[in-house]
Amino acid sequence: MPGLLQRFLPREEGFFDLFAKQAANIHAGADALHKMLTHYTGVPEQVQIVKAIEHEGDEITHALITKLNQTFITPFDREDIYELSNRLDDVIDLIDAAASRFVLYRVDSIRVGTIDLVKVLVSATAEVEAAIRALETPDKALRHCIEINRYENESDRLCRTLIAQLFDEEKDSVQIIKWKEIFEVIETAVDKCEDVANVIEGVIVKSA
Amino acid sequence: MPGLLQRFLPREEGFFDLFAKQAANIHAGADALHKMLTHYTGVPEQVQIVKAIEHEGDEITHALITKLNQTFITPFDREDIYELSNRLDDVIDLIDAAASRFVLYRVDSIRVGTIDLVKVLVSATAEVEAAIRALETPDKALRHCIEINRYENESDRLCRTLIAQLFDEEKDSVQIIKWKEIFEVIETAVDKCEDVANVIEGVIVKSA
Amino acid sequence: MPGLLQRFLPREEGFFDLFAKQAANIHAGADALHKMLTHYTGVPEQVQIVKAIEHEGDEITHALITKLNQTFITPFDREDIYELSNRLDDVIDLIDAAASRFVLYRVDSIRVGTIDLVKVLVSATAEVEAAIRALETPDKALRHCIEINRYENESDRLCRTLIAQLFDEEKDSVQIIKWKEIFEVIETAVDKCEDVANVIEGVIVKSA
Numbered sequence: 001m002p003g004l005l006q007r008f009l010p011r012e013e014g015f016f017d018l019f020a021k022q023a024a025n026i027h028a029g030a031d032a033l034h035k036m037l038t039h040y041t042g043v044p045e046q047v048q049i050v051k052a053i054e055h056e057g058d059e060i061t062h063a064l065i066t067k068l069n070q071t072f073i074t075p076f077d078r079e080d081i082y083e084l085s086n087r088l089d090d091v092i093d094l095i096d097a098a099a100s101r102f103v104l105y106r107v108d109s110i111r112v113g114t115i116d117l118v119k120v121l122v123s124a125t126a127e128v129e130a131a132i133r134a135l136e137t138p139d140k141a142l143r144h145c146i147e148i149n150r151y152e153n154e155s156d157r158l159c160r161t162l163i164a165q166l167f168d169e170e171k172d173s174v175q176i177i178k179w180k181e182i183f184e185v186i187e188t189a190v191d192k193c194e195d196v197a198n199v200i201e202g203v204i205v206k207s208a
Numbered sequence: 209m210p211g212l213l214q215r216f217l218p219r220e221e222g223f224f225d226l227f228a229k230q231a232a233n234i235h236a237g238a239d240a241l242h243k244m245l246t247h248y249t250g251v252p253e254q255v256q257i258v259k260a261i262e263h264e265g266d267e268i269t270h271a272l273i274t275k276l277n278q279t280f281i282t283p284f285d286r287e288d289i290y291e292l293s294n295r296l297d298d299v300i301d302l303i304d305a306a307a308s309r310f311v312l313y314r315v316d317s318i319r320v321g322t323i324d325l326v327k328v329l330v331s332a333t334a335e336v337e338a339a340i341r342a343l344e345t346p347d348k349a350l351r352h353c354i355e356i357n358r359y360e361n362e363s364d365r366l367c368r369t370l371i372a373q374l375f376d377e378e379k380d381s382v383q384i385i386k387w388k389e390i391f392e393v394i395e396t397a398v399d400k401c402e403d404v405a406n407v408i409e410g411v412i413v414k415s416a
Numbered sequence: 417m418p419g420l421l422q423r424f425l426p427r428e429e430g431f432f433d434l435f436a437k438q439a440a441n442i443h444a445g446a447d448a449l450h451k452m453l454t455h456y457t458g459v460p461e462q463v464q465i466v467k468a469i470e471h472e473g474d475e476i477t478h479a480l481i482t483k484l485n486q487t488f489i490t491p492f493d494r495e496d497i498y499e500l501s502n503r504l505d506d507v508i509d510l511i512d513a514a515a516s517r518f519v520l521y522r523v524d525s526i527r528v529g530t531i532d533l534v535k536v537l538v539s540a541t542a543e544v545e546a547a548i549r550a551l552e553t554p555d556k557a558l559r560h561c562i563e564i565n566r567y568e569n570e571s572d573r574l575c576r577t578l579i580a581q582l583f584d585e586e587k588d589s590v591q592i593i594k595w596k597e598i599f600e601v602i603e604t605a606v607d608k609c610e611d612v613a614n615v616i617e618g619v620i621v622k623s624a
Contacts, residue, residue: 164312372520
């Protein structure tokens with residue numbers, strides 16, 4: 001039972017709490033990007049919302065590294081905690097990079113298929129969140145990692161198809177350059193989810 | 209001498225056998241891409257052959273990870289076995305990515321120099337196979353890693369030259385976009401061979 | 417006090433000396449690229465200067481790996497020494513890749529903003545050099561790593577802005593392709609500085 005002092009002190013957040021926060025933040029970022037593209041109005045403001053989520057991610061990453069430097073006994077290898085928080089940070093960076101392209105490239109309207117690709121990203125980030133929440137039950141975490149890999153294959157296939165369609169349908173080469181990159185940046189965000197899954201699988205493999 | 213039971217059971221494949229299989233599969237993938245480009249007919253069918261080799265690679269990677277999760281004593285660090293099988297998997301994924309571009313981008317004929325670049329990839333994968341087969345004799349494995357690095361430098365130089373020629377000779381900007389990417393994807397496959405060499409060198413450096 | 421023999425033998429270079437040399441070489445490479453772009457004459461000769469610095473980097477990397485293979489007790493984990501020297505090598509490779517583009521793509525004159533981006537690269541490499549020199553005083557090294565991350569954010573933001581301007585101002589799509597890649601390669605060189613910072617932070621986190 002917690003003592004009087006502890007009941008008044010803010011409950012200290014552990015590594016698993018912070019990772020869960022970081023993963024939920026990524027999922028929120030993907031949702032915000034999806035919402036922005038389905039209601040394609042007030043785009044600069046919606047890009048700022050994604051940017052704010054990315055800043056929030058930086059804060060959580062910073063809190064994780066600070067905690068790591070102040071903690072002697074960690075729930076798993078120090079370097080894996082460091083690696084995992086950095087790989088989670090990469091995902092939200094790429095989501096922000098994708099959102100910002102729509103303003104920077106002055107995109108007027110969304111090409112068919114873009115939202116399908118972002119839906120795969122949303123699903124992949126949901127699985128990242130689930131995998132992180134299951135970190136203490138390896139079998140469950142591994143099943144979510146397999147799902148992340150499956151979504152990565154799906155986004156890769158869809159991205160290739162969208163770029164092939166782009167070459168078939170779009171005659172303006174500047175539009176081809178812009179959209180090819182937009183598709184690729186979204187696909188890279190899903191790749192970064194797979195990098196997170198790889199770190200999780202690596203941690204589990206080590207402790208097996 | 210193996211007992212009666214063992215003689216009837218399928219011989220269990222060890223980590224080194226599985227890595228050798230995975231490396232041979234990569235080499236086969238590079239050969240199939242080379243063959244497809246030298247006889248540039250029936251391209252969709254030949255792309256399917258590369259795709260089938262890539263699926264075979266997924267099976268071997270899966271077998272490696274499963275074995276890792278079921279094995280207590282491993283020939284080298286668990287995380288390095290995991291890392292090596294993932295990096296080998298990346299090579300065949302990139303070879304498949306390169307092959308698929310020729311159908312997706314509706315490439316009619318092969319530009320001069322493409323086959324030279326793929327020949328460097330074939331040589332690099334041959335060295336990957338040799339390095340993997342020599343894993344138990346570090347000095348020999350390191351010599352093959354040096355060769356892989358040499359081929360990576362060569363593919364980098366050749367890729368830069370081909371892209372410069374592309375800008376000099378091709379006036380159609382859509383063709384420039386398509387071919388620049390094809391050259392870059394093939395070069396990235398060779399980069400991934402270098403990543404494999406880096407893991408092997410790292411394993412050897414650790415145990416020195 | 418060193419004995420007679422040691423005074424006559426060339427002083428053996430330790431890992432820290434070699435890392436300091438490798439980092440100084442990277443900084444020199446960024447300076448040479450900056451100088452080349454500010455005085456944009458005799459460009460092929462100036463590209464050769466950067467190339468020579470990149471070769472020098474290969475020599476130092478080779479000396480580091482050789483020393484690693486001959487040394488039993490190392491100042492930090494063997495695999496981190498290997499990783500750090502490889503990540504430092506990546507930075508100079510990318511600086512060379514950036515320089516070579518100006519000749520390969522027959523660039524006549526430098527677009528506004530290019531030198532600002534290269535200045536961020538020069539600052540980032542100065543911080544890499546400072547971080548490496550401070551390897552034995554973790555608090556100081558971490559402060560330089562934070563600066564490297566700050567420059568990486570700055571180069572990312574600047575690169576996005578330059579590419580947006582490129583799309584706004586340039587009508588020739590071939591010029592867009594060439595300049596987009598030049599900006600991206602310079603930005604990737606700064607990314608590689610961040611990878612170096614990540615290895616340093618990882619080493620410090622481990623030993624905390």
